[in-house]
Amino acid sequence: MDLPRLHFQLNNRLPLGICVLNAEYQVLYWNDFFSDRTGQSLAAIQGQNLLEMFPAQSRYLKKKIDSVLVLNNASFSYWEHQPHVFPFSSSRPITGEETLMYQNIEFLPIESEDSSVHNVCLVVQDVTELASYFQAEQLLSAKLEQEGAELKALNEKLSMAQSQLLQSEKMAAIGQLAAGVAHEINNPIGFISSNLQTLQDYATRLLKLTEFYEKVVSKTGNDAYLAMQRDMQQRLQFGFVRQDLPDLLKESIDGIDRVSEIVKNLKAFSHVDNAQWQPADLVDGLENTLKIAANQLKYKVEIHRDYAEDLPQVYCQPNQINQVFLNLLVNAAQAMEHKGHLYLRAWQQNKDVCIEVRDTGPGISSEHMKRLFEPFFTTKPVGSGTGLGLSLSYSIVKKHHGEIQIHSTPGEGASFVVILPITGPEKTADLPGSEQLIS
Numbered sequence: 001m002d003l004p005r006l007h008f009q010l011n012n013r014l015p016l017g018i019c020v021l022n023a024e025y026q027v028l029y030w031n032d033f034f035s036d037r038t039g040q041s042l043a044a045i046q047g048q049n050l051l052e053m054f055p056a057q058s059r060y061l062k063k064k065i066d067s068v069l070v071l072n073n074a075s076f077s078y079w080e081h082q083p084h085v086f087p088f089s090s091s092r093p094i095t096g097e098e099t100l101m102y103q104n105i106e107f108l109p110i111e112s113e114d115s116s117v118h119n120v121c122l123v124v125q126d127v128t129e130l131a132s133y134f135q136a137e138q139l140l141s142a143k144l145e146q147e148g149a150e151l152k153a154l155n156e157k158l159s160m161a162q163s164q165l166l167q168s169e170k171m172a173a174i175g176q177l178a179a180g181v182a183h184e185i186n187n188p189i190g191f192i193s194s195n196l197q198t199l200q201d202y203a204t205r206l207l208k209l210t211e212f213y214e215k216v217v218s219k220t221g222n223d224a225y226l227a228m229q230r231d232m233q234q235r236l237q238f239g240f241v242r243q244d245l246p247d248l249l250k251e252s253i254d255g256i257d258r259v260s261e262i263v264k265n266l267k268a269f270s271h272v273d274n275a276q277w278q279p280a281d282l283v284d285g286l287e288n289t290l291k292i293a294a295n296q297l298k299y300k301v302e303i304h305r306d307y308a309e310d311l312p313q314v315y316c317q318p319n320q321i322n323q324v325f326l327n328l329l330v331n332a333a334q335a336m337e338h339k340g341h342l343y344l345r346a347w348q349q350n351k352d353v354c355i356e357v358r359d360t361g362p363g364i365s366s367e368h369m370k371r372l373f374e375p376f377f378t379t380k381p382v383g384s385g386t387g388l389g390l391s392l393s394y395s396i397v398k399k400h401h402g403e404i405q406i407h408s409t410p411g412e413g414a415s416f417v418v419i420l421p422i423t424g425p426e427k428t429a430d431l432p433g434s435e436q437l438i439s
Ligand SMILES: Nc1ncnc2c1ncn2[C@@H]1O[C@H](COP(=O)(O)OP(=O)(O)OP(=O)(O)O)[C@@H](O)[C@H]1O
Pocket: 327, 331, 332, 335, 359, 361, 362, 363, 364, 368, 372, 377, 378, 379, 380, 384, 385, 386, 387, 388, 389, 390, 391, 413, 414
């Protein structure tokens, strides 16, 4: 067999580019792979400088070739790092489209008989097919990843919507219950309250009458009558009764006033009444409400304001919205028992206006966070909080098709953001929760 001829044929039939250079980068040999793609036969280019033939990549080629000559070690160039060293074209197997050839190149040292290296052999492999599959796969996995992320976001939205739905169902059920209870106890409270007022009046009169009798008895100067009177008063502990009676009545009247306040709130919660709808400046509303809450905030709280300019008016029930602000301001004041800072912020966000009330109080634990909007949920001592403030605020804001967002880091304070659509609810006649639960 003619070995040189076999070598020659193999060199030219292999799907590999082979090019041999000397230390001056002159081409000593290249096979048909190179001739076919450059249109230049070996005879035509033999002795030419490879770097000058491919000026665009000459720096890269020089670096690689030099490293082989200096280190006497093979060097590699991978398509992921340097895809198109030689400007050859190839076609993609998937699309058939003609593209620049993706190449892996080996730079191999060729040792002379004395083991020194003066020549370098470049072996070029066309990896367009591999690159094409790899890129298609990457594209696919990026798409899959994106779809996965979209699905995840959708899932989160869904579960949020579900929990909101649950929340509003719960609120509606509690609202109905509250409305029933409020209705039932409203009448007795009414007559207890009015009877107590009358009783207070009667008691005052009775005490006056007793005083009068005492004076009459003492005027008679009759020791026997005076002794009888003293004896009777002692037996009945009248001194104590006279002192305690007005206090008892006053406490009872205060108590029943508190109960009627609760019932009033309950009614408001289950049927946020038909106050006037009109465009209103929320910052004005907040500032006016702040004046009302001022005595709770005055001494201990420093107030910081950050209101965006030219905020649009919001179509709302201003009195109701002020009620919400009042609850938030009072809560913030109550949370900051000692000194603290109150940050009030207003800004526009797309088609909504947002009002934030943030305090530097103790914040809210995550287990309380879930229950804030529940009617009667309070952490305040008996008598100082009914736990209706936030549930009432929730239903007012819900009715405006808005939302209340709460953020809190325990130990660092709490932030309540009321977000209201500028145009108000789409149809005011068809408001959520506007069903007449209480007549
Ligand atoms: N700014 C705040 N910082 C810390 N906790 C808060 C804050 N606002 C509300 N809370 C918690 O939420 C609970 C419920 O608040 P909500 O306003 O509904 O009722 P309340 O303030 O307890 O009573 P009410 O408002 O009827 O007087 C509070 O008892 C408190 O534990």
